[in-house]
Amino acid sequence: MQSVQAEFMRPRPTAERPLLGQTIMVVEDSHVASETLRLMCLRSGARIRRADSLKSAGRHLCTYRPSIAIVDMGLPDGSGADLITSLAGARHRVQVLLAISGDPASLEEAQEAGADGTLAKPLSKLATFQAEILSRLSESEQPSGPRPLPMEEIVPDPAALQDDFAHLQMLLAAPNASGTTRYAAGFALGVAQSCGDAEMVAAAEALLRACHDGLPLVPPREALLDAVRTHLAPAPA
Incomplete structure (x- = not known):
């Protein structure tokens, strides 16, 4: 009932x-x-x-x-x-x-x-x-009757993206176990795709491949960290 x-x-x-x-x-x-x-x-x-x-x-x-x-x-x-x-x-x-x-x-x-x-x-x-x-x-x-296809694209507050970059910098700057590094690389891939940064996408994918293939993690991690720092750098006056 x-x-x-x-x-x-x-x-x-x-x-x-x-x-x-x-x-x-x-x-x-x-x-x-x-x-x-x-x-x-x-x-x-x-x-x-x-x-x-x-x-x-x-x-x-x-x-x-x-x-x-x-x-x-x-x-x-x-x-x-x-x-x-x-x-x-x-x-x-x-x-x-x-x-x-x-x-x-x-x-x-x-x-x-x-x-x-x-x-x-x-x-x-x-x-x-x-x-x-x-x-x-x-x-x-289901909603009844005809439903117009929404054409809207959702754009979140830019502050949310900056929060993600700050979190990424903390994850990548500290010495990490491979499992944590893989998590950081996956997180970075989603963030890079969200902001449309092709170079950062490539850096995140390179770190993911290194984690998967058991390759040295420091070089690709440093490259990804550099890309993250670029987004956190103050805009030029």
Whole structure:
């Protein structure tokens, strides 16, 4: 009876707010990616819960059950694939389970772990975000009537990007174990894609290859750190 009543009281989606009534858990450690997803959820009418690590996501899941989950594949305390496997096999499974990453290999791993679909970084088109979710919801949860395709591109606050660069500088400047360096390289790849820096993308990919192939990490890590410092340098007067 309670579940029927809750469904009856749930707000109905509209053409302008097609995800009204949905609760989306976003597990993402990048400030710029998290802020982009927050704005997309708000534009779409969805409620959002945010976590920046596996541990934080676990605490959230102890107190509420989202209808949709979007999980970053590279998190500071482990792989998003582990959380995806857990959510995919849960007794009360989320209706839509998506992975997000800037690394195509990670997105393939996410689908093997049980993700329903994937979102590639950088994510900016509201239409792409909505379509990936709506295509996996039941007919009863679709907005009624014709829905105009949103042409909006979401641009987060530039301060979020600067926060990510500052975090990256801290990660790369300190002596790191290979596992931490790989996390930093994956984080850097997503940030570089978000700001459209092709040289930084190449530097992050080089560090990822070095981690994967067991090659020396110092030279590619220093090259990536130099690229990060360029973004943090004060603009010339």
